[in-house]
Amino acid sequence: MILAAGQPDAPLLELFLAATAGNVLGAVVNFVLGRFLLRFEHNRWFPVSPANRQRAEALFNRYGRLVLLFSWLPVIGDPLTLAAGLLRTPLPVFLLYVTIGKAARYAVLLWAYTTLAG
Template sequence: MQDTLTGLWALFASAFISATVAPGGSEAVLAYMVSQGSYQAWQLLSIATLANTLGAMTTWWLGWMVAKKIPVASQLSEKQQRALQTVKDKGAWVLLFSWLPIVGDGFCFAGGWLRLPLLPAFFAILIGKLGRYALITWVFN
């Protein structure tokens, strides 16, 4: 039982950290755990999705907090301002792509910085993360 919980907590930690600005390899951890067959696939999918979504929402919150101290357009180049405008124009929908390497964390941070609405942001992130992890679970099951 202890080994089971340790493995699930390790997946949770990996998925959470991977969704923040720190690099991580939650996809590899999930793929390995699914392929081992020691856990039910739906359990692993649920834990990875929840943890990665919470990590992304932490990044969104950090962007929201930074916006209190640094106004959106104050320190950005023209190119960066155009990128932020794209996120603003597309709204929470752009957060469906928060699972993408490198730019996904930036989308979450920008979403918070631009004060995109919390619930649409949460659900867009959740759907994107679920889709990615569902594909990995399916491939390695």
């Protein structure tokens, strides 16, 4: 039986794990798309110019892979995960930072829910 978070007997750990896993899997889709698109970078229709790719790579390298901790943010999270794939971030590193960021978000949301509802 699936319970909603608003129910008093909702299994909060299971909700936390499901939400985190689902969000991480969505980020992995973006990562794979970034990796897949890289093979077409020398085509005229490729949406990112070599100069823009180098700029993005420089920014990513400047701030480090820690920026992936912010992959949970609306609007910028998806482009971050796509850029990580495009820039060939190692998958284990990607998974570590993205999982930490997304899990932290859901931990804060569940803490706020239990504090305010309790």
